[in-house]
Amino acid sequence: MLRLAFRRTLAILSVAAVCACSRYGAAVDRALRYAGDNRAELEKVLDHYRQNPADSQKYRAAEYLIRHMPYHTSYSAESYYAYCDALDSLFSSDTDGDELLAKTNAIAAEFKPLLTLSFDIQVIEADYLIWNIDYSFTQWQTLDYLRHLRFEDFCEYILPYKCAEKQPLDTWKRDWVDFGRGELDYIGQIKDYKFNARRAAEAVNAHFEDSVKMQRVKDVKLIEVLRLNTLAKQPYGDCFDRSRFGLLNCRSKGIPVAFDFTPNWPDRSGGHYWNNILATKRRNIDYEPFRSYPGSYHYTDNGLAKVFRETYAPHPLLLEALEREGSIPKSLSRLFMKDVTDEYGRTVDISVPLSGKRAGTKYAYLAVFDNSQWVPVDIGRIRRNRASFTSVGRDILYLVVGFRDGTIIPISEPFIVDSRGGIAFPHADTTRFGTIRLDRKFPAFSHIYSIKRYLQKGRIQAADNPGFRRAETVAELPEWNLLSGEIAPSDTLPRRYWRLMSSSNKSTDFAELYFYEKETGQRITGTLFSPSVPIRNPNYDTPGHINDNDPLTYFAVQDSTRWVGFDFGKPVALEKIAYIRRGDGNAICPGDEYGLYYWQDGGWKLLERKRAERIYIDFDQVPLGGLYYIKGLSRGEQDRVFLYADGVPVWY
Incomplete structure (x- = not known):
């Protein structure tokens, strides 16, 4: 949460100021009161443009910046860029792997106590603000891909002296204008591109597609990097860092690009960040730098509860709540x-x-x-x-x-x-009860479908000899099922040796395979064996993955040469054969424990903790019509809420 210190700091400043008749309008005068001893610098800016009627639009721009300046903070440029210089030196060295990560974190730890934030309104200088306003108007008036911007758009996309919070107060627009321009200076020769903001954004971002290699690393502890040339070298990052780069890169060239985000996905954990172009033609265009180009597919099929765009002006209701309630x-x-x-x-x-x-x-x-x-x-x-x-x-x-x-x-x-x-x-009816059956604890998303070509059919064979001479195919696993399932063998005669193989010469991936005995219905295990064939990749060529009780590992069977067999030590007849395909690890796993909750009286109520025996789990005596939550107690972090209708979960 935003600290109460913000509220206290501004309250002290406003109380210390003397209320007088406003020269500039109530909103601007209120902001000036927050400036304290720096008020004269801001008035100098207003008076500079007030004198000349030809500068009326620039005066309005100055009012806009000052009116919304309270609460904006910036790092001191000297100490912050010393931090960036240290990272530049490290990222340009031959250091890599764990050593690079350790040194990156050490630099951040060293500089963290040295980086101080100041309220912009208390430290910004008149000459700097005047330079920024004049430079921004020159961009607006001369850049072809800005001719569609209204004054209101200009104030949000081009005018601000910063495009990311905490960014030092310096001449970054001028300093970075020639950095990585790509094909920006060429596209103006083509009529369709000359006035096209989307093409401008594409031209400068494409320049870095092969050089910027940000990889997500869990243990990195970077202080946010807000210098463009340092970000270009930064080896660590996620959608936030990539989109920060896209924003700084485009805004330094006057390209009207915004930083959009959702605070949290509505159907999974975490949020997401990306860029959005105020397009010249058609609709605005969203993209994530180095993951999608402007105009390509970008999470088009995903639901969004709320989306926000970072702006220079504060969110009025959030600001009101912060000032009244402190957080x-x-x-x-x-x-x-x-x-x-x-x-x-x-x-x-x-x-x-x-x-x-x-x-x-x-x-x-x-x-x-x-x-x-x-x-x-x-x-x-x-x-x-x-x-x-x-x-x-x-x-x-x-x-x-x-x-x-x-x-x-x-x-x-x-x-x-x-x-x-x-x-x-949804309301759980505690007078009516039923059974809920689940084969997953989390919905299946598109990344599973994207590997469909590796999820071909599959074949189960049985024989009386380990060489599988005269083997009989007793089950064909359906190609349509990309997740998990079970099938009854067509022949229930006892056999000692069983194997999983591909149904064709194509590779097909399985995470786990389970066998259930006909007489007892109990799960049984056999000794694993497989042919001696060259290892292509240990990630998917290790037969032991097929029964290691880890749904995130898998084995790839292929044609008749790469298969995995099971020796049960004696002939056995099987009732069912169950399987989990290669996937996201969220299938119900035999032997794992799960908890089912339902919502009642303002919170989650535990209905039952239960260990799965099959690739599905049944919960009995469940109050009907409610909102439910399935939680894996043995492994994983992806647990989900759902309704239950017509015998299947409806995930939310």
């Missing part, structure tokens, strides 16, 4: 942003009845579930015991929560905004 949730702490969910999908305005304790607050937060907890993704007002939110994404599960002293408190029942904009409240 806001961490997931919404990017104070400078605006709601752009309408640009990304179908939305609806909603009003939700409240049921929990409000603790006197006037503000409510709309939350989604992130696999383990509720995460606020929007703010709304409370009136007459109802919370109202605008532009809410559809076909998503939500909960209204309150926020006080760092604690999130449910103040409504969970509800679903359906694809038509209607609202439904």
Whole structure:
């Protein structure tokens, strides 16, 4: 959450200032009071443009910057760029692997106490602000791909002296304008490209596609890098860092690119960051640098609860809540942003009845579930015991929560905004009970489908000899099933040797294989054996993966040469053969323990802890009609909420 220190600092400044008749309008005068001893520098900027009627638009621009300047903070350029210089030197060296990671973290730890933040309004100099305004207007008036910008767009995309919070106050626009321009200076010769902002963004980003190699590393502890040439060398990063690079790179060339994000996906953990172009023609275009090019596929099929765009102006309701209550949730702490969910999908305005304790607050937060907890993704007002939110994404599960002293408190029942904009409240009926069967603890997403070519059919054979002479094919595993399943063998005569092989000359991947005896129905295991063939890759050529009780490892069988066999020590007849395909590790695994919860009275209630015996698990005596949560207690972090209808889970 934003610290109470922000509120206290501005409160002290405003109390210390003397209220006088406004020379500049109430909003600007209020900001000037926050400037304290630096007020004269800001008035110098306003007076500079006020003198000349020809500068009326620049005066409005100066008002805009000053009006929204409180709460903006920046690093001292000297100490921050010393930090960047140290990283540059390291990233340009031959150091790699664990040593590079350790030295990167050591540099961050060394500089962290040296990097101080100052409120921009207390330290910004008149000459710098005047230079920035004049330079930005020159960009607007001379760059072909900016001719479609209105003054309001110019103020948000081109005018600001910073495009990322904490960015040092310096001449970065001029300093980086020639860095990595790519084909930007060539495209203007082509009519279709000359005035095209999308093409401009593509031209400068394509220049770095082969050189910028940011990889996600769990243990890196970098302080956010906000210098373009250092970011270009940075070996670590995720969607946030890539999109920061895209923003700094484009904005330094005056290309109208924004930094968009969702605080949290509505159906999994974590958020996502990307760039958005204020396009010259057609709709605005979103993309993630070095993962998708402007105009290509970018999470088009994924639902979004809320999307925000980083801006120079603060979010008015979040600012109000921060100033009145002293803190806001961490997931919404990017104070400078605006709601752009309408640009990304179908939305609806909603009003939700409240049921929990409000603790006197006037503000409510709309939350989604992130696999383990509720995460606020929007703010709304409370009136007459109802919370109202605008532009809410559809076909998503939500909960209204309150926020006080760092604690999130449910103040409504969970509800679903359906694809038509209607609202439904699932409610567990403790007078009616049924059985829930699950074969997964998490929905299957597109990355599983993307490896479909490796999930061919598969064949089970049985024989009385380890060489499988005169072997009989007793089961063909269906190609349509990309997840897990079980099948009854066509022949239940006892055999000692069984094997899994491919149905063709193509490779087909399996994570686990299970055998259930006919007489007892119990799972049995045999001694593993396989032909001696060259190892292509230990990740998928290790036969032991097929029964190592780890659904994230797998073995690839192929044609008649690469297979895996099981010696049960005696002839056995099988009732069922179960399998888990190569996937995401979220199939129900025999031997693992799971907990089923349902929502009641403002929280999750544990119904039962149970160990799976099959590739599915049954929970009995479940209150019907409720919202449920399946949690893997033996492994993994991906657990999910769902409804249950017509014998299958409906994941949210």
